[in-house]
Amino acid sequence: MSRIVHVNGSFLPEESARLSIFDRGLLFADAVYEVTAVIDGGLVDFDAHQRRLRRSLGELGIAFDPDAWDLLGVHRELVQRNDLQEGLVYLQISRGAADRDFVQPTGAEPSVILFTQSLPLLDAPAAARGLRVITRPDLRWHRRDIKTTQLLYPSMMKSAAVEMGVDDVWMVENGDITEGSSSNAHIITVDGQLITRPLSHDILHGITRAAVLDYAAEAGIEVVERPFSVAEARSAREAFATSATAFVTPVVEIDGGPVGDGVPGPGTDRIRALYIERSRERLQF
Structure with a gap:
């Protein structure tokens, strides 16, 4: 139909x-x-x-x-x-x-x-297996905070990632990760801090990002908004991406190397479950 x-x-x-x-x-x-x-x-x-x-x-x-x-x-x-x-x-x-x-x-x-x-959102396969990403230079225009349909470069980079047999790209500027092709990027450090880039013209002001940070803070997870480097992401305990349709999706590999144990971690799983639970409480019908 x-x-x-x-x-x-x-x-x-x-x-x-x-x-x-x-x-x-x-x-x-x-x-x-x-x-x-x-x-x-x-x-x-x-x-x-x-x-x-x-x-x-x-x-x-x-x-x-x-x-x-x-x-x-x-x-x-x-x-x-x-x-x-x-x-x-x-x-x-x-x-x-x-x-x-x-x-x-x-x-x-x-x-x-x-x-x-x-689309399958609650039981998305990527949430169970995790995403494998590559890093590439961020060559987009510098008003990424405006949600425009100017999406050619992210589309090119994600397509290139898929052609290489992985899932997505995390873009890099001045050594620091900005965001994914259509998602915000986050890491969890070995001491349990949730690190994410602060809001600016450099990234989209993600709705899921904002909700996740609020829910994480309420759950007692320390949230720090600052830039983080590719090296930090590779050595993090866990990493994950957030977006309206991916919710909270673990990232288990960056540039061919595992993040943490190379499988979805308990911190990311907890944050995803919390996000889905709170979202269901606030649905509009």
Whole structure:
């Protein structure tokens, strides 16, 4: 069966969805997006995703008013119409359609698309076996805090990693790890500290990252926000990645060498379980 998607105010079968060839999201990646996880048929951290959406829209100056759209209602209806129990809802807002010009148009009507995707999140295979990653230079633009659709370089690097027989890439700048292709990076030191890079223009302000740090601190885990090097990551007791759909996923190998014992560790497993437990308590239906 075809999925029902949402395009500019209308729900319709995916094969009927259309956008202008002049849409600036297509021509310039002049668009922002959010991905909200769905478990047990409910939305995870929806309000936090909407706060970040507003920030991204403001940073790019896209004139879109989320309050006028009832985006929560649209998400709920898509989940219901597609009978989605586990997976994601993708939302993208571009500046809209206009003749191709490097100067951003004034008065363009933003384009809004949403769709669902069914995925195993709670019992994802990567959570059980762990991720193997390689490191590569971080050559992205320097406003990584804005969640734009400008994702070509991360896509190239992840594709290269998969071609090499591993799972993902952790990107490196000035000797320190920034983040993964679509996730934030964290390590647990031999003395039990959870280390993660502080917020700045250098990394995405991850919604899952923020929740995990809060839950970890509540559970008595010491959280330290500072840069960490590739060498530190390789010698850490454990490492893991966080994202909206990966939740908390262990990293067991970096550049061919094991992290810790080379298997998912108890600290990461505990944090993942805690995140899922708390998320289930706060689902929006």
